Amino acid sequence: MCLQNYRCRLFFLFMHLQLIGSGAAAQVITSRGTHGNYLTIQLGSALGAVFGIFVARGVSGAHLNPVYSLSLCVLGRHPWRKLPLYSLSHLVGAFLGAATVYLQYYDAIQAFSGGELLVAGPNATAGIFCSYPADHLSFWGGLVDQVVATALFLLCCVALEDQQNGPLPDGLHPVLVGALILTMGVSMGSNCGFPLNPARDLGPRLFTFVAGWGEEVFKAGGGWWWVPIVAPFVGGLLGTLTYEVLIEAHHQTTPQSPQQELEEVVVDSGNNR
Amino acid sequence: MCLQNYRCRLFFLFMHLQLIGSGAAAQVITSRGTHGNYLTIQLGSALGAVFGIFVARGVSGAHLNPVYSLSLCVLGRHPWRKLPLYSLSHLVGAFLGAATVYLQYYDAIQAFSGGELLVAGPNATAGIFCSYPADHLSFWGGLVDQVVATALFLLCCVALEDQQNGPLPDGLHPVLVGALILTMGVSMGSNCGFPLNPARDLGPRLFTFVAGWGEEVFKAGGGWWWVPIVAPFVGGLLGTLTYEVLIEAHHQTTPQSPQQELEEVVVDSGNNR
Amino acid sequence: MCLQNYRCRLFFLFMHLQLIGSGAAAQVITSRGTHGNYLTIQLGSALGAVFGIFVARGVSGAHLNPVYSLSLCVLGRHPWRKLPLYSLSHLVGAFLGAATVYLQYYDAIQAFSGGELLVAGPNATAGIFCSYPADHLSFWGGLVDQVVATALFLLCCVALEDQQNGPLPDGLHPVLVGALILTMGVSMGSNCGFPLNPARDLGPRLFTFVAGWGEEVFKAGGGWWWVPIVAPFVGGLLGTLTYEVLIEAHHQTTPQSPQQELEEVVVDSGNNR
Amino acid sequence: MCLQNYRCRLFFLFMHLQLIGSGAAAQVITSRGTHGNYLTIQLGSALGAVFGIFVARGVSGAHLNPVYSLSLCVLGRHPWRKLPLYSLSHLVGAFLGAATVYLQYYDAIQAFSGGELLVAGPNATAGIFCSYPADHLSFWGGLVDQVVATALFLLCCVALEDQQNGPLPDGLHPVLVGALILTMGVSMGSNCGFPLNPARDLGPRLFTFVAGWGEEVFKAGGGWWWVPIVAPFVGGLLGTLTYEVLIEAHHQTTPQSPQQELEEVVVDSGNNR
Numbered sequence A, B, C, D: 001m002c003l004q005n006y007r008c009r010l011f012f013l014f015m016h017l018q019l020i021g022s023g024a025a026a027q028v029i030t031s032r033g034t035h036g037n038y039l040t041i042q043l044g045s046a047l048g049a050v051f052g053i054f055v056a057r058g059v060s061g062a063h064l065n066p067v068y069s070l071s072l073c074v075l076g077r078h079p080w081r082k083l084p085l086y087s088l089s090h091l092v093g094a095f096l097g098a099a100t101v102y103l104q105y106y107d108a109i110q111a112f113s114g115g116e117l118l119v120a121g122p123n124a125t126a127g128i129f130c131s132y133p134a135d136h137l138s139f140w141g142g143l144v145d146q147v148v149a150t151a152l153f154l155l156c157c158v159a160l161e162d163q164q165n166g167p168l169p170d171g172l173h174p175v176l177v178g179a180l181i182l183t184m185g186v187s188m189g190s191n192c193g194f195p196l197n198p199a200r201d202l203g204p205r206l207f208t209f210v211a212g213w214g215e216e217v218f219k220a221g222g223g224w225w226w227v228p229i230v231a232p233f234v235g236g237l238l239g240t241l242t243y244e245v246l247i248e249a250h251h252q253t254t255p256q257s258p259q260q261e262l263e264e265v266v267v268d269s270g271n272n273r
Helices: A006-021 A023-030 A038-060 A066-074 A080-104 A106-113 A139-161 A172-187 A198-213 A216-253 A258-272 B006-021 B023-030 B038-060 B066-074 B080-104 B106-113 B139-161 B172-187 B198-213 B216-253 B258-272 C006-021 C023-030 C038-060 C066-074 C080-104 C106-113 C139-161 C172-187 C198-213 C216-253 C258-272 D006-021 D023-030 D038-060 D066-074 D080-104 D106-113 D139-161 D172-187 D198-213 D216-253 D258-272
Strands: none
Touching: A006 A038, A006 A080, A006 A198, A023 A038, A023 A080, A023 A106, A023 C172, A038 A172, A038 B038, A038 C038, A038 C139, A038 C172, A038 C216, A066 A080, A066 A139, A066 A198, A066 A216, A080 A106, A080 A198, A080 C139, A106 C139, A139 A172, A139 A216, A139 B006, A139 B038, A139 B080, A139 B106, A172 B023, A172 B038, A198 A216, A216 B038, B006 B038, B006 B080, B006 B198, B023 B038, B023 B080, B023 B106, B038 B172, B038 D038, B066 B080, B066 B139, B066 B198, B066 B216, B080 B106, B080 B198, B139 B172, B139 B216, B139 D006, B139 D038, B139 D080, B139 D106, B172 D023, B172 D038, B198 B216, B216 D038, C006 C038, C006 C080, C006 C198, C006 D139, C023 C038, C023 C080, C023 C106, C023 D172, C038 C172, C038 D038, C038 D139, C038 D172, C038 D216, C066 C080, C066 C139, C066 C198, C066 C216, C080 C106, C080 C198, C080 D139, C106 D139, C139 C172, C139 C216, C198 C216, D006 D038, D006 D080, D006 D198, D023 D038, D023 D080, D023 D106, D038 D172, D066 D080, D066 D139, D066 D198, D066 D216, D080 D106, D080 D198, D139 D172, D139 D216, D198 D216
């Protein structure tokens, strides 16, 4: 059923690409840092998203995260009935993406881990696929980290798409979403690896569960697995509403007719370009 | 009162975002370099500013620094009476941003420092929030460093906004301001951490003062704290005036009527695009 | 004959530039990591392609890889009869580019290797010029790696050029192709160095064969040399067809007349810019 | 006299900015790698050039290098009589820029070197300001390196400015020149530090000569100093002529009337945007 729907197919593709982006983690971990470092992992995540959006933008718009879809539903800009199917497609796409990464790095993971698929310790490989908390992180600390990070992430995502806030040249939007993911990685990545996206975290976790890492992927970190699912939804709504209250509200108090906008564009062309 | 003013709210938000950008320092310091390096700290500072501007650009313009606001006042392009409120909003926003970083990295900072909030030594964490001079730096050396760095910073900021100097595509301006901050970080960051912005330095310093680092944050470096407040204003004025004398003066000697500009744009469209 | 053809000359030039980009590998290897690291090698590969395209884009279009030319032939957008000449030009250009790198780094390679031109071991220098598999990589693992990587690479290349999928500002396309190569490097480079391009791998391999590294360049890795020639063609066709089925097919079900497109552009100008 | 000329003033400013960009080297060297690495030095060089061009582009065009000015003279696009004054301005600007870097890093250089200003050895600081050959580099190797590197550099510079070869959005050109310098740094920097620009190498060398490093700055590397002055002119002419022969010649064999171009632009607007 879903496969007859183009948007679903694209979500498969998109999450695939995004996951492939995280092949960067496989590369750094299994090469023990000789083929990259923390920055190249962030770059991989960011660039995976950039090209995922470039491939799919003509058809599916910018739905890159169930949190984003939910925010649009809450704001009344997206039909609620589509949310479950969209989220399921994201989840399945992320699962398949993780399988592709495992396929491509099968030899490297076997050589690195001596054949044992572990969640913790110096030969752990589960962190290639989904998030686990750092040793220092408390349960509440993890919740706070993900709520704050996803709030900022969605706040910026919504701002980038708000044409009233300022236009962007065609083609710059996907690049900026990538830069935003890089920002999250360099600024908010050391506590628990900036999951930010419930589907991208749960899908690969389910894959590692069935592929041989076992139930430890759900037990690790004191049952950490549900934090990167719940906290991003809370943070995402918080960020979206903050933007609505601070910026959108301002736009509404200074409304413009389409005609006015058009005239401004014409005037701008004379002055700015 | 201030919260009824949209621009003030935005300053809160903006400094928040910029400070969150400096979560990159918390990440690198508390992970002892395993989750980033000097370059990721610069990238965090730069990208925090980029997205701060993208979020707020539709409403508040490009006021990202009290030094910049002061420069515009001196040039007669901004009303002096607004300067105190703007600067105060920047300061409060930076204070709150520092509080958010502390909240998000609370567990990491406690684990790193063993619970002691220190300004100096191998377990120091105060450098996450505001600038301290390197051991080699003399008092005069610090003043020179910040005057030179802020002069170049403002010179380039003013040049990027000068439409007569050459147009920029919509959306490129925030990216270039970020690149400029990255430039400062890689070229002028080792003496005292390129503060460049009095509000962004004093606000977080006040936060660390009340949050437990104590009066050492003002005593350290022989009473360093006022240098990154005074020197940027001096340097900023110097840089702005240099641009006015060298470039703006030239524009004035070759004036164009709006009509001429419009014609040039049309001709350009034919040749260049 | 070929030299009378401008496109052929450009291929020489282009592959030259792209190969020079891989001088980055020579720099990192012969300086034993003091003048760069894994990331600078990726940046070199990416930037070499960016400027190769910028130099040649006005004349030769975006043919940067025989795999890409083949894909276009299969899709019926490029004449089959031109394929052999294009591929040969790529090959000769890559050979000459490798010779230039060797010329420029002759002293460094001699000093690094003690005068011995080796394919394996700590003083190996053959990896500067073309791909060799990592120790952990099995034969099938290498095939899978290159098929997956090239499929994604071509999928994204085709998407970036599909105007119906979304327009790009002039000049952004070469930059994005570079970013795509960087993506491949940080995410899919540790198994066998992301060759992706048969001409760019075989040409320099032939050069090292004649320049003194000897027949070991073909024997190494259990006769690895033909994998980066065959697998990219398979992967490239797979990626191109995936894009055709998922995205192009969708475009065809929602056809637009040129007139409609023009109107949309005009409407867009009013709304988005 | 020269100071009455706006372009000369701008050259001072420009070379200043470009040299300040190389404060990145001072930062990395004097911090012994704790505040940056090889990549941040390249980024500093590249970003210094980017902002130098952004500041000056409205007035002085893209003359960033005496080699470039000479190439334009040879091609008949720039008057020969202006060449000496332009080159002298570049030289004086580079000298003053080096002085500014020394002023800003005076404390750091003193602390690093123990007060001794050395050209060679582990505490050498002369490499902050201008180029010296690596130990492995022979005299001919250095000439080849600089001829090849400058030829590619100028080839790409000329291509980026050739509007017939393909248009660039306003504001992208300076960014691409920066990316080109980064390319040179990551791919052709380990032999002798990619000087590429006679004025930027000789000006700072003269400064270090008078500032206390002494005549060793001219004796080092077997009298290396004149190689980065002569070789770039040779390479630059070579690169410019290669572009003329390969690409410009092609443009001339397929001439277009301005009217045709205009029509193409209009047609493009409908298809591509």
